[in-house]
Amino acid sequence: MIIGVPKEIKNHEYRVGMVPASVRELTRRGHQVLVQTQAGSGIGFEDQDYINAGAEILGSAEEVFAQAEMIVKVKEPQAVERAMLRPGQILFTYLHLAPDLPQTEDLVKSGAICIAYETVTDDKGGLPLLAPMSEVAGRMSIQAGAQALEKSHQGRGMLLGGVPGVEPAKVVVIGGGMVGRNAALMAVGLGADVTILDRNVNVLRDLNHQFENRAKVIYSTAEALEKHVLDADLVIGGVLIPGAAAPKLVTREHIAKMKPGAAIVDVAIDQGGCVETSKPTTHQDPVFIVDDVVHYCVANMPGAVPRTSTFALNNATLPYIVALAEKGYKQALLDDKHLLNGLNVMDGKITCAEVAEALNLECVDPRSLLAG
Numbered sequence: 001m002i003i004g005v006p007k008e009i010k011n012h013e014y015r016v017g018m019v020p021a022s023v024r025e026l027t028r029r030g031h032q033v034l035v036q037t038q039a040g041s042g043i044g045f046e047d048q049d050y051i052n053a054g055a056e057i058l059g060s061a062e063e064v065f066a067q068a069e070m071i072v073k074v075k076e077p078q079a080v081e082r083a084m085l086r087p088g089q090i091l092f093t094y095l096h097l098a099p100d101l102p103q104t105e106d107l108v109k110s111g112a113i114c115i116a117y118e119t120v121t122d123d124k125g126g127l128p129l130l131a132p133m134s135e136v137a138g139r140m141s142i143q144a145g146a147q148a149l150e151k152s153h154q155g156r157g158m159l160l161g162g163v164p165g166v167e168p169a170k171v172v173v174i175g176g177g178m179v180g181r182n183a184a185l186m187a188v189g190l191g192a193d194v195t196i197l198d199r200n201v202n203v204l205r206d207l208n209h210q211f212e213n214r215a216k217v218i219y220s221t222a223e224a225l226e227k228h229v230l231d232a233d234l235v236i237g238g239v240l241i242p243g244a245a246a247p248k249l250v251t252r253e254h255i256a257k258m259k260p261g262a263a264i265v266d267v268a269i270d271q272g273g274c275v276e277t278s279k280p281t282t283h284q285d286p287v288f289i290v291d292d293v294v295h296y297c298v299a300n301m302p303g304a305v306p307r308t309s310t311f312a313l314n315n316a317t318l319p320y321i322v323a324l325a326e327k328g329y330k331q332a333l334l335d336d337k338h339l340l341n342g343l344n345v346m347d348g349k350i351t352c353a354e355v356a357e358a359l360n361l362e363c364v365d366p367r368s369l370l371a372g
């Protein structure tokens, strides 16, 4: 198969779809890999590193998209990239379609086979291609929150862990999955007063086992959520209903009643955000204020540590890239129900029920398309 790796073009995005070591795994199996010049230069991979791994370097994204049978990326394709997709071409990347009608419409129009990292599942009920970036974003959310709480960012002027004789900040983590658990780990490590809310009792049990008395673990009712959010100095939004738009758990009314200078890091912003007042921001301009509450809503947080993130992502995606290249998309999807769950759009049809529901569009059973 001919596999293409374009350079990412989202704001401050230096991750790359494949590191040279991943490229080598494909070229040694006889596949051809086309890499856009400088695709990995932001994290120290020069064109020569890719050439040494057996790739061919192309001068522009247009050439990569025109020649490749499968495009491997990191972030959702931007409008100019969507315009370069063609029927039957495989796109393997994060998509986050539920809150993004324009992207969904373009992908439907393209006729491409669009497999989203974030809805690929595993046997344990996890999301193996979202997990590594959630680990990064969860850990980073506490760094971002700590900065947002500084006075210079219009925060409350609090140190997360306090100092001897002064209380630590109250950190409330909504959603105790991969983001939430990693956020809590960092916040506990810094000595903050940490509360985690989730509505899955098994998750609560695991969290309790992991954190013992170093974090409070609370069942997430509307009442509990309101109580803890209003009392918080820093809120981390890490909920997810896979594929679907994030539920707006923190309302505009909550924001108005929060302490002035409190901060929110809405990690779930890539699925639309779990805070009513959130809107996506960029690494260049990451925060904004609503009702004296500092909002950090960067939709590609792992892009800030692209070297760590690219390795972590590649470790997870490589087996699927290899399966798609070796078997072709039809067989690879039919052989693996978890990869099939990643299929969001195919042949001009939406195949992910949660995306279709969020956007009020029709959904088609992917197996009926693959059988055709």
Ligand SMILES: NC(=O)C1=CN([C@@H]2O[C@H](COP(=O)(O)OP(=O)(O)OC[C@H]3O[C@@H](n4cnc5c(N)ncnc54)[C@H](O)[C@@H]3O)[C@@H](O)[C@H]2O)C=CC1
Pocket: 118, 127, 130, 131, 133, 134, 135, 137, 174, 175, 176, 177, 178, 179, 180, 197, 198, 199, 200, 203, 220, 238, 239, 240, 241, 246, 247, 249, 266, 267, 268, 269, 270, 271, 298, 299, 300, 301, 302
């Ligand atoms: N902004 C960014 O750069 C990044 C954003 N993310 C996003 O972060 C979000 C969380 O991802 P993960 O932690 O991997 O998901 P996950 O599936 O591991 O965890 C989500 C948790 O939310 C819980 N939850 C669902 N509804 C809830 C409710 N009403 N109240 C409390 N808890 C609830 C679930 O029980 C689950 O434990 C996703 O939207 C993901 O796309 C992930 C990585 C980077």
Ligand SMILES: CC(=O)C(=O)O
Pocket: 075, 094, 130, 133, 134, 270, 299, 300, 301, 302, 303
């Ligand atoms: C998951 C995601 O949106 C990211 O890593 O940028």
Ligand SMILES: [Mg+2]
Pocket: 255, 256, 257, 258, 259, 260, 291, 292, 293
């Ligand atoms: Mg207020």
